[in-house]
Amino acid sequence: MTFITRNQHKAQGQRNPGVSPKTIERLSVYRRTLANLPASTPFIYSHELAAMCGSSAAQVRRDLMVIGTAGCPSRGYAVAELIELIDKRFAGISSHAVALVGAGTLGRSLIAYLQRRYHRLSIAAVFDKDPDLTSRVVYGIRCYPMGELRRVVEEQSISIAVIALPDASAQEVAEQLTAAGITGILNFAPVSLRVPSGTCVVDIDIAAALDKLAFFARTGRDQYLREVMDESRDKHGH
Amino acid sequence: MTFITRNQHKAQGQRNPGVSPKTIERLSVYRRTLANLPASTPFIYSHELAAMCGSSAAQVRRDLMVIGTAGCPSRGYAVAELIELIDKRFAGISSHAVALVGAGTLGRSLIAYLQRRYHRLSIAAVFDKDPDLTSRVVYGIRCYPMGELRRVVEEQSISIAVIALPDASAQEVAEQLTAAGITGILNFAPVSLRVPSGTCVVDIDIAAALDKLAFFARTGRDQYLREVMDESRDKHGH
DNA sequence: TAAGCCATGTGAAATGGTTCACAGAAGAGC
DNA sequence: GCTCTTCTGTGAACCATTTCACATGGCTTA
Numbered sequence: 118m119t120f121i122t123r124n125q126h127k128a129q130g131q132r133n134p135g136v137s138p139k140t141i142e143r144l145s146v147y148r149r150t151l152a153n154l155p156a157s158t159p160f161i162y163s164h165e166l167a168a169m170c171g172s173s174a175a176q177v178r179r180d181l182m183v184i185g186t187a188g189c190p191s192r193g194y195a196v197a198e199l200i201e202l203i204d205k206r207f208a209g210i211s212s213h214a215v216a217l218v219g220a221g222t223l224g225r226s227l228i229a230y231l232q233r234r235y236h237r238l239s240i241a242a243v244f245d246k247d248p249d250l251t252s253r254v255v256y257g258i259r260c261y262p263m264g265e266l267r268r269v270v271e272e273q274s275i276s277i278a279v280i281a282l283p284d285a286s287a288q289e290v291a292e293q294l295t296a297a298g299i300t301g302i303l304n305f306a307p308v309s310l311r312v313p314s315g316t317c318v319v320d321i322d323i324a325a326a327l328d329k330l331a332f333f334a335r336t337g338r339d340q341y342l343r344e345v346m347d348e349s350r351d352k353h354g355h
Numbered sequence: 356m357t358f359i360t361r362n363q364h365k366a367q368g369q370r371n372p373g374v375s376p377k378t379i380e381r382l383s384v385y386r387r388t389l390a391n392l393p394a395s396t397p398f399i400y401s402h403e404l405a406a407m408c409g410s411s412a413a414q415v416r417r418d419l420m421v422i423g424t425a426g427c428p429s430r431g432y433a434v435a436e437l438i439e440l441i442d443k444r445f446a447g448i449s450s451h452a453v454a455l456v457g458a459g460t461l462g463r464s465l466i467a468y469l470q471r472r473y474h475r476l477s478i479a480a481v482f483d484k485d486p487d488l489t490s491r492v493v494y495g496i497r498c499y500p501m502g503e504l505r506r507v508v509e510e511q512s513i514s515i516a517v518i519a520l521p522d523a524s525a526q527e528v529a530e531q532l533t534a535a536g537i538t539g540i541l542n543f544a545p546v547s548l549r550v551p552s553g554t555c556v557v558d559i560d561i562a563a564a565l566d567k568l569a570f571f572a573r574t575g576r577d578q579y580l581r582e583v584m585d586e587s588r589d590k591h592g593h
Numbered sequence: 594t595a596a597g598c599c600a601t602g603t604g605a606a607a608t609g610g611t612t613c614a615c616a617g618a619a620g621a622g623c
Numbered sequence: 624g625c626t627c628t629t630c631t632g633t634g635a636a637c638c639a640t641t642t643c644a645c646a647t648g649g650c651t652t653a
Contacts, residue, residue, distance in 0.1 A: 138567060138571070142567050145562065162601095169547065171548075176640095176641065176642080188602080190600045190647080190650080191651085192649085207570060215565070222463060222468070226460035226461040227561070230460070238565050238566075277569060279565075300572040301568040301571065303564055307384075319564050319567060321559060321564060323468065326380075326557050327469075327515075327517075328475070330541050330555060331515060332445060333379070333555040334539025334555045375610070378610090400629095402630090411612075412630095413611075414612080416633085420632070420633080424631080426631050426632080427630085427631080428618050428629075429618080429620045
C-alpha cells in the first residue's frame with residue numbers, strides 16, 4: 118500500500134492547531150482500543166495504551182495533547198473522557214456518509230468488513246457500472262448505476278467515497294466523484310488520482326505494501342540470521 | 356488506512372544503505388508505472404514520472420539515487436534500465452512466496468486482486484480454520500486447515516503472510532506464523548500484533564484510513580484545508 | 594504534614610524525510 | 624565551436640515527527 122498522503126503543512130500561522138495526519142491515524146486507533154476496553158478499566162496510563170497500540174508512552178501523551186489533554190498523574194487518563202475528547206476532535210465525522218464505487222469482490226468485502234467493524238462512518242450507497250448489479254441490494258445496501266451518482270450523492274449529502282475498482286476506470290470515476298461534490302476519496306486502485314485542489318485522497322496500495330514488506334522482511338531475516346550466527350547466547354526480549 | 360508500520364529498523368547503524376520505507380514504497384509505485392508505459396516511451400524524465408505517480412521531480416531523483424542512478428541529462432532515464440535497477444534493489448523479492456490466512460470475503464477478494472494485478476509475489480497457499488473451506492480450492496489456490504500451516508510454510512519456503520481475519524484471532528495466528536518461520540506479515544486486522552523482534556509487520560487499517568480521510572475531508576472544505584491538503588498543486592508544470 | 598513514588602505535560606534535542614538550488618553534462622541551433 | 628537550454632545528481636536547508644528529559648503535581652503511606 119501506499120499511503121501516499123500528500124499534505125504539505127505549511128503556514129500553520131494561527132489557524133487550526135495543525136494536527137499531523139499521523140496523529141489523526143493514531144487517535145483513531147486509540148479510540149478503537151479504548152472503546153474495546155472492559156468497563157472494569159475506567160482509567161489507563163499512557164504506557165498501557167501505548168503497549169496496546171504498538172506505540173510509545175511519549176508518543177501517546179504527545180498525541181493526546183492535541184485533544185486537550187485530561188490525564189491525572191496518579192490515575193492516568195479516564196477512558197470515557199478520552200473517548201469523548203477524541204470524538205470532539207473528530208467532531209462532524211459521524212455525519213459523513215460514505216459512497217462505495219465498485220461492487221466487485223473487493224467492494225463487497227469492504228462492505229462486509231465495515232459493517233461489522235466500524236460504526237462511525239457507514240456506507241450509504243454503492244455504485245457500479247455493471248447493469249447486473251445495479252438496482253439490486255448488496256449486503257443490505259442499495260446498488261445504483263453510475264449515472265445516478267450525482268443525484269444520490271447530493272440527496273444524501275455524501276462527502277467521502279471509496280474507490281474499489283480496477284485501475285483503468287479509477288481516474289474517470291474520481292472525476293465524476295469530485296464533480297458530484299465529494300471531498301475525500303479512499304482509493305484502492307493502484308493509480309495516482311488527479312483531483313482538484315481541496316479534495317483529499319488517501320491511497321491504499323496493497324501491491325506496494327507487499328513490496329515494502331518483502332523488502333524489509335528479507336533484510337529482517339538477514340538480520341536475524343546474522344544475529345543468530347554471531348551469538349546464540351543472548352536473547353533480547355523487548 | 357493506517358499504515359502503522361512498525362518495522363523495527365532500529366540500529367541500522369552502518370549496515371544496509373539505510374533505505375527509508377517511504378522510498379521503498381515509492382520505488383514499487385515507480386516500477387509499476389514504468390512497466391505500464393507503452394513501448395513507444397523508452398525514456399522518461401523525472402518530472403514526467405513524478406506527475407504520473409503524484410510525486411515531485413526532486414523526490415523521484417532522490418529516490419532513484421538509492422538504486423544507483425542512471426539518468427542522462429538530455430534524454431532522462433531509460434525505462435527498461437530503470438526497471439531492471441529497481442528489480443535489482445529488490446533482489447530476492449521474486450523468490451518470496453506468500454501465505455494468506457483467512458479465506459473469508461476479504462481473503463478471497465485479495466486473492467482475486469493480487470492474481471489479476473500483481474505478478475512478482477504470488478499467493479502460494481491459503482489457510483482457514485473453517486472446515487468447510489479447507490481442502491477445497493479457492494480461486495485456484497489450495498486452502499489448508501490451520502493445523503498444516505507449519506508444514507506447508509516450511510515445505511514451500513513461504514516467508515511472508517497476509518492476515519485477513521477478524522481481530523479476535525489475529526494475534527494467535529501471528530504467533531503461529533512466526534513460529535513457522537514467517538518474517539513478514541501484512542495485517543488487515545485492526546489490532547496491533549506483538550511479534551518477535553526481527554519480524555516485520557505492515558498494518559493496513561481501513562477504519563483508521565477512513566477516519567483520517569473524514570477528518571481531512573471535513574476540514575478540507577475550509578479555506579485552510581485547501582492549502583493543507585492540496586493534491587495537485589506542487590506537481591508543477593515545468 | 595511530610596516524604597516517596599510515579600505519571601503527566603511539554604520544552605528541547607534528535608531523527609527522518611522533503612525540497613531547494615546549483616554545478617555539471619549533453620544535445621540543439623547557429 | 625560556442626552558447627542556450629534543460630535535465631540530472633546532490634549538498635545543504637528546511638520541515639515534520641519522534642524521542643528525551645525533567646519540572647510539576649496528585650496520591651499514598653506514615
